Amino acid sequence: MPSAQSEQLYLLKERLATISDLKSAASVLLWDQQTYMPAGGVAGRSEQQATLNRLSHEMLASGEIARLLDAAGEPEPETEAAAIVRVARRKHERATRLPSRLVADISRATALAEPTWEQARATSDFAMFAPHLEKIVALQREAAEHLGYEDHPYDALLDRYEPGARKTRIETMFDELKHGTADMVHAVSAHAEDGREAPLFGPFDEGKQEAFGRMISSSFGYDWGRGRQDRAVHPFCINFGGPGDVRITIRFDPGWLSPALFATMHETGHALYEQGIDSAYSRTPLAGGASLGVHESQSRLWENVVGRSITFWSYFYPRLQKAFPEALGSTDLEAFYQAVNAARPSEIRVEADELTYNLHVALRFELEVALIEGSLSVADLPDAWNAKMEEHLAITPRTDADGVLQDSHWAIGYFGYFPTYTIGNILSVQLFNAALEAHPEIPEQMERGGFGSLLGWMRENVHRHGKKYEPEDLIERATGRLPEAGPYLRYLNEKFSDLYGQS
Numbered sequence: 001m002p003s004a005q006s007e008q009l010y011l012l013k014e015r016l017a018t019i020s021d022l023k024s025a026a027s028v029l030l031w032d033q034q035t036y037m038p039a040g041g042v043a044g045r046s047e048q049q050a051t052l053n054r055l056s057h058e059m060l061a062s063g064e065i066a067r068l069l070d071a072a073g074e075p076e077p078e079t080e081a082a083a084i085v086r087v088a089r090r091k092h093e094r095a096t097r098l099p100s101r102l103v104a105d106i107s108r109a110t111a112l113a114e115p116t117w118e119q120a121r122a123t124s125d126f127a128m129f130a131p132h133l134e135k136i137v138a139l140q141r142e143a144a145e146h147l148g149y150e151d152h153p154y155d156a157l158l159d160r161y162e163p164g165a166r167k168t169r170i171e172t173m174f175d176e177l178k179h180g181t182a183d184m185v186h187a188v189s190a191h192a193e194d195g196r197e198a199p200l201f202g203p204f205d206e207g208k209q210e211a212f213g214r215m216i217s218s219s220f221g222y223d224w225g226r227g228r229q230d231r232a233v234h235p236f237c238i239n240f241g242g243p244g245d246v247r248i249t250i251r252f253d254p255g256w257l258s259p260a261l262f263a264t265m266h267e268t269g270h271a272l273y274e275q276g277i278d279s280a281y282s283r284t285p286l287a288g289g290a291s292l293g294v295h296e297s298q299s300r301l302w303e304n305v306v307g308r309s310i311t312f313w314s315y316f317y318p319r320l321q322k323a324f325p326e327a328l329g330s331t332d333l334e335a336f337y338q339a340v341n342a343a344r345p346s347e348i349r350v351e352a353d354e355l356t357y358n359l360h361v362a363l364r365f366e367l368e369v370a371l372i373e374g375s376l377s378v379a380d381l382p383d384a385w386n387a388k389m390e391e392h393l394a395i396t397p398r399t400d401a402d403g404v405l406q407d408s409h410w411a412i413g414y415f416g417y418f419p420t421y422t423i424g425n426i427l428s429v430q431l432f433n434a435a436l437e438a439h440p441e442i443p444e445q446m447e448r449g450g451f452g453s454l455l456g457w458m459r460e461n462v463h464r465h466g467k468k469y470e471p472e473d474l475i476e477r478a479t480g481r482l483p484e485a486g487p488y489l490r491y492l493n494e495k496f497s498d499l500y501g502q503s
């Protein structure tokens with residue numbers, strides 16, 4: 001006989017499913033906007049999006065959800081019901097803590113800031129963007145006060161993307177990475193002009209690039225019956241409330257092989273996670289990755305740990321050569337492997353190699369913490385940026401466009417987002433090592449172009465759980481240890497000392 005409590009839980013799940021449907025409908029509209037919508041659709045589409053977002057926000061923040069959450073009480077620990085209540089409670093609290101006036105102010109400020117940021121970047125004019133950023137920083141600080149925190153306002157912002165993460169622990173993580181890679185970064189800098197990435201440039205027919213990318217996605221285990229690939233300006237992965245429809249988008253450059261090739265592996269990694277989530281969680285708050293960091297661990301795993309390994313290319317490189325005999329016919333496997341792992345301090349984060357990437361993230365983290373706590377003013381940001389570039393990477397950007405203006409995150413209010421990239425990198429290796437320990441046959445499989453054991457382990461230990469466990473809990477269950485930078489540091493140092501002939 002159903003108890004009063006389970007009836008309340010049933011009603012709660014029903015309301016949450018409706019909210020999920022509204023969000024999924026908004027996602028379909030977003031996917032369409034980024035792929036096929038004609039330019040004339042922009043105005044109408046933004047109204048439709050605003051309406052759906054308002055409806056789902058109102059439902060989530062409603063007194064009815066508050067009442068149902070109260071009535072659901074504390075379900076038995078470790079159960080799906082307990083996880084649903086835990087995640088739904090957090091979403092409800094977050095939705096109610098921000099006054100609607102502040103939500104509207106933030107959305108208005110970022111809507112104005114983003115096009116201005118684009119223009120400012122195009123003309124390398126930080127002064128044009130500065131007043132917008134000042135407004136956004138002030139609003140983010142206000143949001144942090146409403147969201148609440150124990151030690152530092154940044155924690156409140158970080159927690160939106162990485163539940164349970166703390167500024168102090170992120171600082172420790174970056175310190176460990178900075179010190180642990182300093183010698184290697186210095187060593188590769190001496191080879192910055194050796195031109196080893198040259199094989200990646202040349203005529204690479206877009207259709208052939210696409211066919212090769214699709215073949216790789218299929219080999220990884222992407223299920224085309226529950227997904228599709230289209231073209232968009234910015235590559236992304238999107239899903240609609242469950243594992244039955246998980247799409248990716250890619251952009252191709254006919255003169256440069258890397259962007260589409262590695263974006264395909266990256267987005268396929270995100271998609272494999274979403275396709276692997278237990279379908280019983282569809283339309284519940286447990287659908288989706290445990291956090292942005294855990295999600296990024298899956299994209300980086302397939303893009304870097306797998307996709308930039310000699311094991312992977314020993315099977316796939318002959319096939320790539322066959323697809324592009326003119327561009328790659330005279331480049332051997334070792335030279336190609338060196339090319340896809342070419343490392344050097346550079347200005348642009350999204351083009352950075354595995355070794356220096358986290359330094360780009362570290363400096364953004366340090367600057368956004370300083371902006372949020374008020375120890376750095378927006379007016380001083382460009383100088384502070386250049387000083388940090390010099391400190392971490394020993395280079396100074398030629399222009400603000402290639403420096404402080406290069407990322408959209410701050411313009412759209414994403415303070416606290418950057419560290420999730422490095423959390424993802426760290427976790428990618430920690431998880432890969434755990435899979436390898438359980439399945440020592442993974443490298444031999446990869447040499448034959450197979451990934452069944454690796455994907456199977458990720459499915460079993462990470463993917464299927466969705467948001468059932470908190471990120472750190474999930475990682476500890478999967479690997480036996482809390483998230484730690486050590487394995488990732490060893491991976492980087494071994495790989496790059498081998499590539500750059502250091503001992």
Ligand code: ZN
Nearest residue numbers: 266270296299
């Ligand atoms: Zn990603």
